[in-house]
Amino acid sequence: MSNYDLIKIQERLQKKLTPERYQHTLGVMYTCAALAMRHGCDLEKALVAGLLHDCAKCMPNEKKLKICKKNHIPVTQAELDNPFLLHAKVGAFLAREKYGVEDEEILNAIRYHTTGTTNMTLLEKITYIADYIEPWRNKAPNLSTIRELAFVDIDQALYVVFRDTLQYLQHTGNEIDQTTRMAYEFYRDLYEKKEKKNP
Secondary structure (H helix, E strand, O other): OOOOOHHHHHHHHHHHOOHHHHHHHHHHHHHHHHHHHHHOOOHHHHHHHHHHOOOOOOOOHHHHHHHHHHOOOOOOHHHHHOHHHHHHHHHHHHHHHOOOOOOHHHHHHHHOOOOOOOOOOHHHHHHHHHHHHOOOOOOOOOHHHHHHHHOOOHHHHHHHHHHHHHHHHHHHOOOOOHHHHHHHHHHHHHHHHHHHHOO
């Protein structure tokens, strides 16, 4: 018995998102499902996290900041400078308030899908990676390698995504969220320990 009416959520989202963003959202949902089947994660949670991960993406930045202020959602300096980054935190808030999601694991998967975090749950890893590798994505470097890795060694895939993301942000001069830097260091250390163990 399903806890969520995915069709109804899709209908509501379609009205809130641009056609391109909605197409991306469906791509992430199906990629989350595929990764959940592969790695033994709860399938329904993966579908819901994938479907709602960008539910606040098309909201004006002023409105995101307003929601954060009104609901005491902490905002970092990086987010103040780049309010579009707030769509993950605001998305988790909307998922609870507007879409009836009370499961903390799903809400955290939405909350961390842009920055990542240290010691992620399987659902958080799946949502973060699915957002990066879904079928309509085509710009990131090493995409085919990461797509393959995601189904073989999800932690190594995370490490490569964090590494490439930081390199891209440094190259473009964009601000790097401290959470992302910490997440990168966490998964880099994990990867290096594994490499030493199995040279």
